[in-house]
Amino acid sequence: MGSVAEAELLSQLSAILMPDTEIRETRGILKKRTAALFVEYDGYWRHGEKEGMAMDRKKNAALLDYAPAGSFVVRITHHSILNPFVQGHILWITVPPWQAGEVRSLVKTLQAVLAQMVTGLRKFWQPSVLRRMEQVSLQMANKEWTLSEDGQEFTMEAAENLKPKVKWLLDLELSKTQVAKAVASYPPILWRSIEKNLKPKAALLRSYLSLELGSLEDFANWVASCPRVFSYRPSRLSERLTILAGRNETAKLATTHMLPNAEFFDIYGSPAPRSALPNSKGEQ
Numbered sequence: 001m002g003s004v005a006e007a008e009l010l011s012q013l014s015a016i017l018m019p020d021t022e023i024r025e026t027r028g029i030l031k032k033r034t035a036a037l038f039v040e041y042d043g044y045w046r047h048g049e050k051e052g053m054a055m056d057r058k059k060n061a062a063l064l065d066y067a068p069a070g071s072f073v074v075r076i077t078h079h080s081i082l083n084p085f086v087q088g089h090i091l092w093i094t095v096p097p098w099q100a101g102e103v104r105s106l107v108k109t110l111q112a113v114l115a116q117m118v119t120g121l122r123k124f125w126q127p128s129v130l131r132r133m134e135q136v137s138l139q140m141a142n143k144e145w146t147l148s149e150d151g152q153e154f155t156m157e158a159a160e161n162l163k164p165k166v167k168w169l170l171d172l173e174l175s176k177t178q179v180a181k182a183v184a185s186y187p188p189i190l191w192r193s194i195e196k197n198l199k200p201k202a203a204l205l206r207s208y209l210s211l212e213l214g215s216l217e218d219f220a221n222w223v224a225s226c227p228r229v230f231s232y233r234p235s236r237l238s239e240r241l242t243i244l245a246g247r248n249e250t251a252k253l254a255t256t257h258m259l260p261n262a263e264f265f266d267i268y269g270s271p272a273p274r275s276a277l278p279n280s281k282g283e284q
Contacts, residue, residue: 004101004159012147029129030125035067038073071089075090093112093117118134168198181225222251
């Protein structure tokens with residue numbers, strides 16, 4: 001889970017679909033009992049861009065390639081699409097945003113999810129599951145439905161797991177406002193490994209950017225403005241920083257790290273041989 005809000009939504013949805021089963025279990029709810037249902041929440045705003053959509057399509061294909069026949073992927077997004085939109089074995093649905101911990105907005109979002117899942121995959125559900133979704137939808141409309149205790153417990157566990165990532169960002173001298181900004185613009189930063197991903201990349205960035213940025217406050221501002229650099233392999237970061245350092249332009253990584261290799265190298269020059277690059281470990 002990438003955020004408390006995501007854990008909150010998906011755990012409650014799981015409890016509705018499979019009330020007597022452990023959270024995360026998604027088999028046995030479709031007509032083909034061996035089929036799986038994958039539910040993906042695309043809350044990060046880049047999912048609505050061309051690059052994000054391409055990555056989503058690749059993930060859809062990867063999930064379905066190894067899943068039993070009859071399986072489906074449900075993608076929940078805030079980006080405008082034709083609702084509900086079924087493409088092969090993928091259901092795309094749009095929901096309103098909600099605030100973590102705010103029950104009313106969560107229920108409103110769950111209502112939207114259930115309505116579109118019922119409509120989009122009506123002929124694929126187990127009859128008992130379809131009846132349960134319709135019953136819960138009616139209870140929500142009548143304000144008779146309450147949150148699952150198992151779902152709430154799962155959300156609390158997810159929140160505890162995210163705390164060390166937030167603390168690490170604060171220890172990096174980011175303010176609470178900057179942490180919120182970084183997470184809002186790149187939620188996956190909260191599920192990166194601290195030891196294997198965040199720490200080594202932060203050290204690599206500091207080693208190159210210290211001269212141009214100077215203080216820890218300047219570095220914190222830089223991280224808050226482009227947290228997506230933590231999505232790239234250390235080898236890619238090192239390669240680009242080495243090229244930019246040779247031009248005394250390392251701070252430009254903030255505006256160039258997302259450029260395709262061909263475009264970056266065309267503008268700033270080709271990379272040095274691998275043996276000449278700084279050695280850095282810690283892949284994602």
